[in-house]
Amino acid sequence: MEAGIGVRRRILEAAAEVFAREGFAGARVEHIAKAAGVNKAGLYYHVGNKARLFEEVMVEHFSEVAARMERAAASSEDPGQRLDALVRVLAEAFEERPARARIMLIELARGGVIDSETVMRQMARIFRCTSTVVSSGVQSGVFTPENPFFVHMCLIGSLVLFILSGPQRERAAAMGLGREFGIDPMAPIADMTAFLSGMLRRGLAAPGAHSHGGGGHEG
Amino acid sequence: MEAGIGVRRRILEAAAEVFAREGFAGARVEHIAKAAGVNKAGLYYHVGNKARLFEEVMVEHFSEVAARMERAAASSEDPGQRLDALVRVLAEAFEERPARARIMLIELARGGVIDSETVMRQMARIFRCTSTVVSSGVQSGVFTPENPFFVHMCLIGSLVLFILSGPQRERAAAMGLGREFGIDPMAPIADMTAFLSGMLRRGLAAPGAHSHGGGGHEG
Amino acid sequence: MEAGIGVRRRILEAAAEVFAREGFAGARVEHIAKAAGVNKAGLYYHVGNKARLFEEVMVEHFSEVAARMERAAASSEDPGQRLDALVRVLAEAFEERPARARIMLIELARGGVIDSETVMRQMARIFRCTSTVVSSGVQSGVFTPENPFFVHMCLIGSLVLFILSGPQRERAAAMGLGREFGIDPMAPIADMTAFLSGMLRRGLAAPGAHSHGGGGHEG
Amino acid sequence: MEAGIGVRRRILEAAAEVFAREGFAGARVEHIAKAAGVNKAGLYYHVGNKARLFEEVMVEHFSEVAARMERAAASSEDPGQRLDALVRVLAEAFEERPARARIMLIELARGGVIDSETVMRQMARIFRCTSTVVSSGVQSGVFTPENPFFVHMCLIGSLVLFILSGPQRERAAAMGLGREFGIDPMAPIADMTAFLSGMLRRGLAAPGAHSHGGGGHEG
DNA sequence: CATGAATGAGCCTTCATTCAT
DNA sequence: CATGAATGAAGGCTCATTCAT
Numbered sequence: 001m002e003a004g005i006g007v008r009r010r011i012l013e014a015a016a017e018v019f020a021r022e023g024f025a026g027a028r029v030e031h032i033a034k035a036a037g038v039n040k041a042g043l044y045y046h047v048g049n050k051a052r053l054f055e056e057v058m059v060e061h062f063s064e065v066a067a068r069m070e071r072a073a074a075s076s077e078d079p080g081q082r083l084d085a086l087v088r089v090l091a092e093a094f095e096e097r098p099a100r101a102r103i104m105l106i107e108l109a110r111g112g113v114i115d116s117e118t119v120m121r122q123m124a125r126i127f128r129c130t131s132t133v134v135s136s137g138v139q140s141g142v143f144t145p146e147n148p149f150f151v152h153m154c155l156i157g158s159l160v161l162f163i164l165s166g167p168q169r170e171r172a173a174a175m176g177l178g179r180e181f182g183i184d185p186m187a188p189i190a191d192m193t194a195f196l197s198g199m200l201r202r203g204l205a206a207p208g209a210h211s212h213g214g215g216g217h218e219g
Numbered sequence: 220m221e222a223g224i225g226v227r228r229r230i231l232e233a234a235a236e237v238f239a240r241e242g243f244a245g246a247r248v249e250h251i252a253k254a255a256g257v258n259k260a261g262l263y264y265h266v267g268n269k270a271r272l273f274e275e276v277m278v279e280h281f282s283e284v285a286a287r288m289e290r291a292a293a294s295s296e297d298p299g300q301r302l303d304a305l306v307r308v309l310a311e312a313f314e315e316r317p318a319r320a321r322i323m324l325i326e327l328a329r330g331g332v333i334d335s336e337t338v339m340r341q342m343a344r345i346f347r348c349t350s351t352v353v354s355s356g357v358q359s360g361v362f363t364p365e366n367p368f369f370v371h372m373c374l375i376g377s378l379v380l381f382i383l384s385g386p387q388r389e390r391a392a393a394m395g396l397g398r399e400f401g402i403d404p405m406a407p408i409a410d411m412t413a414f415l416s417g418m419l420r421r422g423l424a425a426p427g428a429h430s431h432g433g434g435g436h437e438g
Numbered sequence: 439m440e441a442g443i444g445v446r447r448r449i450l451e452a453a454a455e456v457f458a459r460e461g462f463a464g465a466r467v468e469h470i471a472k473a474a475g476v477n478k479a480g481l482y483y484h485v486g487n488k489a490r491l492f493e494e495v496m497v498e499h500f501s502e503v504a505a506r507m508e509r510a511a512a513s514s515e516d517p518g519q520r521l522d523a524l525v526r527v528l529a530e531a532f533e534e535r536p537a538r539a540r541i542m543l544i545e546l547a548r549g550g551v552i553d554s555e556t557v558m559r560q561m562a563r564i565f566r567c568t569s570t571v572v573s574s575g576v577q578s579g580v581f582t583p584e585n586p587f588f589v590h591m592c593l594i595g596s597l598v599l600f601i602l603s604g605p606q607r608e609r610a611a612a613m614g615l616g617r618e619f620g621i622d623p624m625a626p627i628a629d630m631t632a633f634l635s636g637m638l639r640r641g642l643a644a645p646g647a648h649s650h651g652g653g654g655h656e657g
Numbered sequence: 658m659e660a661g662i663g664v665r666r667r668i669l670e671a672a673a674e675v676f677a678r679e680g681f682a683g684a685r686v687e688h689i690a691k692a693a694g695v696n697k698a699g700l701y702y703h704v705g706n707k708a709r710l711f712e713e714v715m716v717e718h719f720s721e722v723a724a725r726m727e728r729a730a731a732s733s734e735d736p737g738q739r740l741d742a743l744v745r746v747l748a749e750a751f752e753e754r755p756a757r758a759r760i761m762l763i764e765l766a767r768g769g770v771i772d773s774e775t776v777m778r779q780m781a782r783i784f785r786c787t788s789t790v791v792s793s794g795v796q797s798g799v800f801t802p803e804n805p806f807f808v809h810m811c812l813i814g815s816l817v818l819f820i821l822s823g824p825q826r827e828r829a830a831a832m833g834l835g836r837e838f839g840i841d842p843m844a845p846i847a848d849m850t851a852f853l854s855g856m857l858r859r860g861l862a863a864p865g866a867h868s869h870g871g872g873g874h875e876g
Numbered sequence: 877c878a879t880g881a882a883t884g885a886g887c888c889t890t891c892a893t894t895c896a897t
Numbered sequence: 898c899a900t901g902a903a904t905g906a907a908g909g910c911t912c913a914t915t916c917a918t
Contacts, residue, residue, distance in 0.1 A: 025245030108383045109324045147406050150414040157376030164327045187366050195369040203418030258883050464682030477904050543766045546821045585844050588852040595814030602765045625804050633807040641856030
């Protein structure tokens with residue numbers, strides 16, 4: 001019974017990596033199986049289906065991110081700090097496992113409506129975190145009432161893109177773009193986090209409110 | 220002889236749509252051909268290759284976006300207005316043809332380094348626009364010196380995600396999320412643009428500088 | 439686990455026949471699969487590739503012929519009898535499986551250098567048999583020193599052509615060429631063998647040496 | 658009218674080369690067209706068909722060889738010298754245009770009965786040359802009555818194989834087989850001709866007859 | 877006649893999936 | 898449970914051939 005669970009875990013893990021790298025259509029069941037150290041037929045025995053496997057990976061990752069963000073959204077009384085926490089937690093989740101960022105993207109890129117109810121629900125959970133933080137800030141008078149979807153897109157989009165552009169930025173760095181323009185393409189994610197936090201805070205700051213409680217990174 | 224060009228156009232157009240919807244691996248050459256009103260063999264006669272077709276689509280779309288952004292980056296003397304223009308132009312480009320947003324994403328999602336030198340160059344052109352605008356603002360003292368990569372990720376990521384999340388937001392709207400929370404998931408892109416512009420401006424604003432020149436439209 | 443080997447055998451067998459009949463380019467993988475009683479995909483599972491399949495067939499047949507000829511080349515002390523054995527063994531190999539003759543021809547006809555090192559090695563083995571026999575005859579003083587390549591071409595070329603011209607000769611026979619000229623187009627291969635043996639012996643005979651040890655056929 | 662003929666010539670020439678190199682199935686009509694400097698459609702206009710093109714090439718080459726051999730078969734009173742002429746003429750034909758050797762082989766290798774009546778007739782013409790020379794020698798008492806098919810196979814087979822094995826022999830030479838065994842893989846065809854002539858003469862010589870009239874090459 | 881473009885048929889290959897052992 | 902083998906259904910690509918211009 002435990003071994004069985006172990007196998008499932010390995011399969012999901014491998015699948016996440018492969019799906020992230022190749023997309024749904026591009027992923028080969030055989031590669032996933034090999035990466036998980038199982039036989040192809042074994043994989044089918046354990047998960048039944050490429051589509052189901054994909055869904056399960058989605059759900060797992062989305063719900064993991066959702067759980068973390070929910071914790072972050074409840075981490076403090078101060079809306080600004082909550083926002084910081086949201087950013088920080090998301091960055092951590094992606095840094096820890098870049099595949100996560102790609103998986104979110106793949107799902108988005110598939111366009112159309114998400115076919116899996118479960119996945120959709122997890123995405124909603126994630127959105128609700130942003131939404132909650134924003135509206136709590138509005139209620140305490142420190143945030144302007146902005147459409148939380150905008151904030152969400154900004155939060156998720158910026159970080160996902162930052163993670164995914166890693167290889168390109170690396171290449172840019174190798175090409176000497178850094179020295180040329182006095183910027184560092186390979187700046188650590190903590191810097192990005194700090195920037196994003198600050199920007200969101202100031203972007204959301206209510207007209208009269210003076211920003212307090214230092215933003216940012218202490219990674 | 221015009222017909223030949225017309226066919227190529229139709230093929231590229233169809234390919235953009237299909238690649239955007241299905242990704243590279245998921246796209247079926249036959250679907251593209253059918254959508255373009257050509258025979259599969261005819262498609263190969265005109266473009267030679269699925270990979271080449273993909274690259275051509277990439278280059279076309281990326282360079283179109285690059286051209287528009289370059290124009291935007293040179294549209295004004297005022298850095299803040301330039302930034303607004305960047306946002307506005309990108310939003311227009313995506314709204315006009317949502318496939319463009321997905322195509323950018325697909326390329327990013329493929330992870331790894333981009334294999335096509337030409338595509339890479341177009342992406343660099345796009346980045347350079349952001350970079351130019353930021354550093355011009357820094358030189359005129361109105362912007363804080365921030366890593367332009369951060370700004371770029373924020374700009375592109377937010378808008379791409381906004382476009383792509385359309386269907387999901389639509390669904391959210393259908394589920395009544397709007398009335399429930401007093402927000403409109405289907406807010407027009409102009410609102411998102413305004414929000415993003417404002418946020419970037421304030422996020423980049425140099426400490427002492429007082430923002431002048433009204434931020435974007437709030438249609 | 440025996441079944442697996444059995445399948446491979448059947449595939450190679452079928453492939454030999456089809457390649458012999460149609461050449462490499464003309465052979466259809468599907469025909470081979472059907473002839474072997476496997477699914478096309480099954481064929482790929484077992485051999486991986488049309489080219490690999492072809493090479494494997496080549497190697498198998500060439501090495502079989504090589505092995506037999508090596509045995510023949512060592513079958514006696516007398517160079518003349520060795521030469522006879524060479525001819526006889528080759529004729530047997532071809533008669534037993536005419537596809538072999540065609541396969542050798544196809545490989546030759548492909549012109550250019552053989553791309554497979556392994557196949558090349560087998561062909562060299564075969565040549566070495568002729569070469570050995572000739573030079574042993576020279577050393578014992580019964581053969582004139584002639585370029586063994588010439589002898590080899592004569593040996594292989596004559597027999598291959600005889601086998602392959604079967605159908606044409608049959609047609610000639612049907613058209614009454616036999617009665618017309620008092621010759622039999624369908625003479626058995628044993629007669630051809632006898633002729634070839636005799637000719638090679640006399641052709642190679644050292645000036646002073648008197649031929650001993652009856653040549654010929656006892657098939 | 659003359660230009661038209663010129664085009665046809667170029668097409669046939671190119672086709673011969675390509676068919677020789679790739680076989681019937683392996684040859685691409687487009688390659689032939691390009692090599693002939695015509696448009697693909699133009700080729701069809703001029704010859705109508707891949708199969709017809711192939712046949713025409715066959716007929717042309719076979720009949721050219723046939724014509725030369727007929728001349729050779731009538732070149733002298735002495736059967737031995739006629740035989741020499743046959744060998745010499747064939748060698749010349751092949752040396753002049755190695756494609757000829759491959760084309761003969763391809764046709765043979767296709768196995769089965771030749772489908773074109775015309776091609777078959779040309780092959781018969783060629784055979785008849787050998788047959789005539791042999792039987793004339795028998796009638797004048799200098800040749801043993803041997804099945805002319807055997808002689809023919811020997812004559813054609815040896816020379817075709819010699820020509821076609823050129824690349825392999827070249828490789829053998831490059832690998833140092835020459836120095837190793839004191840033989841020259843790249844011996845000129847004239848040597849092969851001499852060997853073959855001598856062998857056939859002695860092989861056919863009637864028991865009592867003393868060979869007269871020097872064999873061989875003066876090429 | 878020459879040419880660019882089109883196309884149906886077919887080829888090699890791969891993939892997700894299943895099943896007997 | 899694990900595995901080697903099998904397979905139907907594509908999928909990408911090519912080819913001989915035709916046609917309008």
